[in-house]
Amino acid sequence: MVLAEKSEVSVEVEDLSLGYEDLDSVSWVVRNVSLKLMKGSSLCVVGESGSGKSTLGNAIAGILPPYVRVSGRLVVEGVEVIRDSRVVGADRIRGRVVTKIPQNPATSLNPYVRIDRAFQDVLREVRGIRDRIALKEETLKLISAVGLSEDVLSMYPHELSGGMCQRVTIALALAPKPSIVVADEPTSNLDAYLRGYIVHLIKDLSRKLKMSLIVITHDISIAEVICEDMVVMYLGELVERGRVRDVLREPLHPYTTELIASAGLQRVGQKWRKYVSGCVYYTRCPYTSDKCLERPPLFKLGSEREVRCWKRL
Amino acid sequence: MASYYVRRTLLGVSLILGLLAIIYVLVYVAPGNPAYVWAGKPRGPRAVEAIKQAERELGLDQPLYIQIAQFITRFLAGEWGVSIAFKQPIQVVVFRSFKATVELLTFSYVFAIPLGLALGTFMALRRGGRVDLLLKIASSTFISIPRFWLALILVLVFYLTGLQPLGRLDPRYSVEIKEITGFYLLDSLFTPRLDIFLDALVRLIPPALVVAVYPLFSIARYVRYSLSERFYEDYVIEAISLGISRRVILARYALRGTIPAVVQIAGMSFVYSFVEAAVVEIIFMREGVGRVLVEGLLRSDYPLIVAVFFVASLTLVIVNTATDLIQKKLDPRVRI
Numbered sequence: 243m244v245l246a247e248k249s250e251v252s253v254e255v256e257d258l259s260l261g262y263e264d265l266d267s268v269s270w271v272v273r274n275v276s277l278k279l280m281k282g283s284s285l286c287v288v289g290e291s292g293s294g295k296s297t298l299g300n301a302i303a304g305i306l307p308p309y310v311r312v313s314g315r316l317v318v319e320g321v322e323v324i325r326d327s328r329v330v331g332a333d334r335i336r337g338r339v340v341t342k343i344p345q346n347p348a349t350s351l352n353p354y355v356r357i358d359r360a361f362q363d364v365l366r367e368v369r370g371i372r373d374r375i376a377l378k379e380e381t382l383k384l385i386s387a388v389g390l391s392e393d394v395l396s397m398y399p400h401e402l403s404g405g406m407c408q409r410v411t412i413a414l415a416l417a418p419k420p421s422i423v424v425a426d427e428p429t430s431n432l433d434a435y436l437r438g439y440i441v442h443l444i445k446d447l448s449r450k451l452k453m454s455l456i457v458i459t460h461d462i463s464i465a466e467v468i469c470e471d472m473v474v475m476y477l478g479e480l481v482e483r484g485r486v487r488d489v490l491r492e493p494l495h496p497y498t499t500e501l502i503a504s505a506g507l508q509r510v511g512q513k514w515r516k517y518v519s520g521c522v523y524y525t526r527c528p529y530t531s532d533k534c535l536e537r538p539p540l541f542k543l544g545s546e547r548e549v550r551c552w553k554r555l
Numbered sequence: 556m557a558s559y560y561v562r563r564t565l566l567g568v569s570l571i572l573g574l575l576a577i578i579y580v581l582v583y584v585a586p587g588n589p590a591y592v593w594a595g596k597p598r599g600p601r602a603v604e605a606i607k608q609a610e611r612e613l614g615l616d617q618p619l620y621i622q623i624a625q626f627i628t629r630f631l632a633g634e635w636g637v638s639i640a641f642k643q644p645i646q647v648v649v650f651r652s653f654k655a656t657v658e659l660l661t662f663s664y665v666f667a668i669p670l671g672l673a674l675g676t677f678m679a680l681r682r683g684g685r686v687d688l689l690l691k692i693a694s695s696t697f698i699s700i701p702r703f704w705l706a707l708i709l710v711l712v713f714y715l716t717g718l719q720p721l722g723r724l725d726p727r728y729s730v731e732i733k734e735i736t737g738f739y740l741l742d743s744l745f746t747p748r749l750d751i752f753l754d755a756l757v758r759l760i761p762p763a764l765v766v767a768v769y770p771l772f773s774i775a776r777y778v779r780y781s782l783s784e785r786f787y788e789d790y791v792i793e794a795i796s797l798g799i800s801r802r803v804i805l806a807r808y809a810l811r812g813t814i815p816a817v818v819q820i821a822g823m824s825f826v827y828s829f830v831e832a833a834v835v836e837i838i839f840m841r842e843g844v845g846r847v848l849v850e851g852l853l854r855s856d857y858p859l860i861v862a863v864f865f866v867a868s869l870t871l872v873i874v875n876t877a878t879d880l881i882q883k884k885l886d887p888r889v890r891i
Contacts, residue, residue, distance in 0.1 A: 305796045307787075337798010344796075349789040353888060354811045363807065368798045398887040411793070418798055 251317075252422055252454040253279040253302055258314035258324065260297050260306070268311050271297045273478040275314075276540075279471075281421070284448060284455035286465035286486065288501065289475035296345075296426055298475070299458040303424045304336035319421055337368045341415040343425040343444070347407035351399035357410055358395035361385075361417060368418040384413040388443060405436040412444065422454040429464065441467050462501050466490060474498050477522040480540065483548040494549040496527045521551070529553055559883055567876040572627065574868045579626045580619075582861050590615050630865070636858040640850050645862045648847060653866055654737035655723060656832050656843040659766060660825060662740070662759055667767040668774060668821050675778025676810060682783050691779070694772040702765050702831055706838040709761040720761040721840045725754050762839045766831055770824045777820055778813050785809040815886040822878030826871045 255277045261270035272294040279285050287295045300306055301316060306329055316324035319339040323331045344350035352360055361381040365371045371380060385394060388409040399407060408428065415423055425444055429437040445468045448455040457468055465472045465486050472489055474482040474497065482495040493499045520535040521527070527534065533552045540550045591597075594609035610616045614625055635645040674690065681687045713720035724732065724739055728751045735742050740759065743751035785791055786809060794804050833845020844863060851859040883889045 303796050305792060336796055341798070342793070342796040344789060344793050346789050350793040352790045352794070352808050352811070354886065355807070363794070363799055363803060364797050367800055367803055400888050414793075414797060 250281040251278055252281045252283070252319060253277075253456070254315075254317040255298075255302075256315040256317075258298075258301070258316055259312065260294070260301055261311040262307075263309045263311060270311075271478050272301075275475075275478075275480045277473055277480065277483065279422075279454055279456065281454055282452050283471065284445075284457065284469040286469040286472040287456065287458045287475060288460070288462050288465055288472055290460055292477070293475040294478035295458045295460075295475050299342070299424045299426050299456060302422070302456060303340050303342040304332035304334075305342065306332060337364075337418050337420075339420055340422040340424060341418055341420040343408075343412055343415045343423060343428050345427040345430060347411045347431065348399065348402075348404060350411055351407060353399050356396055356398055357402075360410075360414060361395075364414060364417040380417075384417055385410075387416065387447065388413045404431055405440070408432060408436075408440055409443070412440070412447070416447065416451065419451075420453060422456065423448060424456045424458070426458045427460070428457065429459070429461070437464075444468065462490075474501065479522045479550065480548075481523065481550045483540075485546055488547065494543075494547070494553075495523070495551050496529055496553070497523050500526075523551075560880060563876055563879055563883075567872050570872045571869060574872070575627045575630060575865065576623045578861055578864050578868070579623050582857055582864075635862050638851070638856055638859040640854040640856040640859060641847075645859055648859065649844070649862045649866055651737065652842050652844050652847045655841060656829065656836070656845065658738045658740065659759065659762055659832055659835075659841070659843065660828050663763040663767040663828070664770060664821065664825060666763070667771040668817070670767075671771045671774030672778055672810075672817065674771070674775040675813075676782060676805070678775065678779040679782035679786075680805075682779070687779075690775075694776050697768050697772045698776070700768070702768065703834045703838060705768065706762070706765045706835050709765060710838065713761050718757055720758055723755070723758060723841045724751070728754055758839075758841075762832075762835045762841060765835050766828050769828065769831065770821055773824060774817055774820055778810075778817065781813040781816065782809055785812050788812070815882045815889075818878050818881050818885065822874050825874050829867055829870065 255275055258272060258275050259270055260272040261268040271292075275294075275298060277285075287298060289295045297306075301312075301324065302318060304318070304323060306312070310329070311327075312324050312329055313327045314324065315322070318335045321331045321334050321339070323329065323335055351357070355363075358381055361384065362377050365377055365380055369380075371377050381395065382392060385392065390406060390409050390413070394402065394406060394410065399410075402410065408431075412428075423444075428444060429440050432440060441464055444455070444457070447453075455469070457464065459465065469486050472484065472486045473480050474489070474495060476497050482489060482493070482498050484494075489498060490502060493502055519537065521530075521538055524530055524534050531552070536552075538550050538552045540548045542548055590606050590609040590613055594602075594605045597605040607616075614622055617625070633646070635649075637643070638645050638648050641648045674694075678687045678690050710720055719725070723729075728748075732739060732742055732748070732751055733746055735745050739755040740752060743749075743755055788809075791804060791808050794808050799808075829844065832843055833848060835841075836843035836846045837849065844867060848860065848863045848867075850856075851863060
């Protein structure tokens with residue numbers, strides 16, 4: 243099968259928890275997540291705002307802020323990034339093996355320099371290209387890979403449209419030749435037409451360049467187009483994992499069912515989303531029983547499926 | 556792009572014309588009766604006639620807008636009159652003192668701006684730490700400390716070290732120096748006379764220190780806060796995620812964003828420093844615009860005051876225009 247070829251592990255997450263320091267407490271936004279990503283495969287992390295998916299993505303991209311608290315283990319392309327409650331190797335992976343496609347392309351480009359300068363900074367600093375002609379050639383190659391013309395290079399970010407900005411940030415993320423790309427809500431600021439274009443662009447590029455791809459999104463329909471595997475997160479916990487087609491065809495967790503059933507998910511008030519000691523989904527789940535007051539473990543169903551729900555016993 | 560510069564320059568020119576009109580109204584129309592003074596403060600039966608005569612001579616019988624137009628025309632033609640206080644042509648008095656002040660201010664700012672940037676960056680990189688706190692307290696203290704007091708203390712300190720901080724130049728040298736630009740530091744280097752240069756430098760440093768305090772610490776404070784915020788801007792985080800080195804991110808991404816505002820702050824405080832220079836010049840017994848203004852006010856030397864106001868306002872307009880143009884150059888997003 244396909245799996246056999248991709249036996250090398252690209253990202254390994256083991257019992258990872260991530261939290262942010264408050265004044266005197268820590269709010270944990272990712273709790274005990276474990277997952278594996280094989281080389282060259284693609285994974286969608288789906289969940290609503292506040293589910294911890296972006297924080298998980300930032301950890302894999304190596305850009306956690308200094309006030310973060312960690313526990314568990316994170317290995318990216320053989321480099322230990324998090325070990326023994328400490329971030330140890332973030333600077334060794336970021337830009338070297340993993341890059342990130344940002345959520346807000348318009349504000350993610352340096353507003354004071356022209357686009358070609360942004361490319362030169364990355365190519366010089368990360369790839370070590372010094373030669374002017376080589377820089378120019380490489381920049382052109384990158385910019386044409388995302389379907390933009392040369393004219394863009396002499397422009398400032400504020401002169402570009404949202405879609406152009408997003409394509410520039412994608413090209414920038416490819417510039418260091420990473421083996422993993424983390425795309426954090428790559429389409430959330432785009433209109434419907436551009437959304438489809440960008441999704442396919444990211445998918446095609448990651449296939450062509452044989453990169454592992456992690457797409458973080460609240461839009462479950464993107465997962466279907468772009469990824470092979472998916473995990474569903476809710477309030478910092480991994481609630482379901484599986485092949486995208488299996489999960490979409492037969493969702494096991496009630497939250498996944500709800501995500502699929504409703505394109506426009508009803509917002510639930512903050513007090514309802516408070517973390518309780520039992521199942522994270524308890525306050526919103528239509529199938530609750532007394533058993534749900536106890537936290538369910540991640541049940542394994544075969545090698546590819548996992549779900550955190552008592553209903554599956 | 557070009558049209559921005561043209562428009563901004565035209566705005567500057569019209570500001571200068573408007574300024575002259577306002578100065579005329581303020582100084583000539585508001586206080587007292589110039590015709591009465593011009594006629595020699597006459598008394599007796601023919602006094603009214605004499606004052607009328609004086610009004611005609613001064614052009615005060617004309618409508619106000621004609622008076623303003625005449626004043627502006629004469630002023631722009633270079634007819635500034637003679638100073639009553641100094642008994643010299645006003646241009647000579649104003650420009651000599653103006654050069655002294657500009658020398659002082661430029662010297663202060665050449666050091667204050669880069670030092671302020673460096674200090675602010677240093678604090679931002681150590682934000683929240685003990686060094687940051689100490690420097691924050693120090694900068695607040697220095698910004699609010701009365702500058703005349705600081706000047707007096709410096710005079711004292713320099714006297715104790717045996718250096719002569721007062722005046723602009725040793726009287727011996729002021730005869731010897733060849734005036735080329737009117738800026739003594741440059742003139743002495745062009746001549747070249749190293750001894751004069753050193754003397755001018757030693758006398759320039761203490762007043763320059765006092766003038767530099769405000770821009771240095773206000774820039775440092777601004778850079779410290781602005782830079783700390785910039786570390787969490789999307790484009791900085793994006794640059795970090797791409798693996799660009801700390802040094803380049805600091806210089807070309809984070810610090811780059813604070814520069815346009817620093818230019819604005821420097822420009823605004825440069826104008827403010829003119830006022831401060833007046834105090835400093837008097838304490839250090841230097842010639843300068845501020846000193847000339849005080850002398851002129853004490854002796855009701857109206858033509859001189861008008862000229863000083865004009866030159867000071869002209870500097871304000873030029874510096875503001877220049878900072879706006881520089882800002883446009885530095886930040887591609889600026890529009891008017």
